[in-house]
Amino acid sequence: MNKLAKEKPIPRGIPTVRMMAMPADTNWLGDIFGGWLMSHADIAGAVLAYRRAEGKVVTVAVNNFLFLEPVFIGDIVSFYAEIERVGSSSITVNIDILAERPDSEGPYANLRVANASITYVHIDSAGNPKTIKQD
Numbered sequence: 001m002n003k004l005a006k007e008k009p010i011p012r013g014i015p016t017v018r019m020m021a022m023p024a025d026t027n028w029l030g031d032i033f034g035g036w037l038m039s040h041a042d043i044a045g046a047v048l049a050y051r052r053a054e055g056k057v058v059t060v061a062v063n064n065f066l067f068l069e070p071v072f073i074g075d076i077v078s079f080y081a082e083i084e085r086v087g088s089s090s091i092t093v094n095i096d097i098l099a100e101r102p103d104s105e106g107p108y109a110n111l112r113v114a115n116a117s118i119t120y121v122h123i124d125s126a127g128n129p130k131t132i133k134q135d
């Protein structure tokens with residue numbers, strides 16, 4: 001089992017996207033389609049990268065994407081973003097993805113369902129990499 005799957009689901013970062021998984025988002029197995037999580041994770045990371053860069057960013061690389069638990073219809077899925085690294089024109093963001101779902105032990109269980117690392121590049125109006133202001 002992956003180390004992150006065993007950790008207590010205390011989210012890393014700030015919640016930048018929250019969605020409820022709907023029937024239209026399922027794959028043929030009836031679970032939520034991985035691409036649904038990937039697309040929202042991309043937006044969740046971009047929100048933080050856009051703020052840090054103070055301007056336009058594009059996704060250059062998905063460095064890592066771990067699917068730890070299946071996501072089901074009705075889960076409330078939260079995408080927490082935290083900056084991992086700021087380079088000259090790039091920003092790498094960790095996205096921690098947690099789901100709330102009804103549980104026999106309480107009103108809701110909180111589960112870490114996925115984790116990703118995505119790199120964005122700050123661009124100018126011509127689409128070329130642009131230097132990010134350093135703190």
Ligand SMILES: CC(C)(COP(=O)(O)OP(=O)(O)OC[C@H]1O[C@@H](n2cnc3c(N)ncnc32)[C@H](O)[C@@H]1OP(=O)(O)O)[C@@H](O)C(=O)NCCC(=O)NCCS
Binds near residue numbers: 059060087
């Ligand atoms: C992103 C893009 C502007 C980069 O242009 P480029 O001329 O290749 O950029 P560079 O080689 O100068 O690299 C720019 C930064 O990206 C980083 N980078 C490039 N490739 C990378 C990769 N595979 N993984 C991680 N970082 C990467 C570089 O390290 C550099 O970071 P730094 O300035 O902080 O050191 C260009 O490739 C592009 O427009 N890609 C399409 C983006 C897009 O449409 N995304 C949405 C996908 S649907």
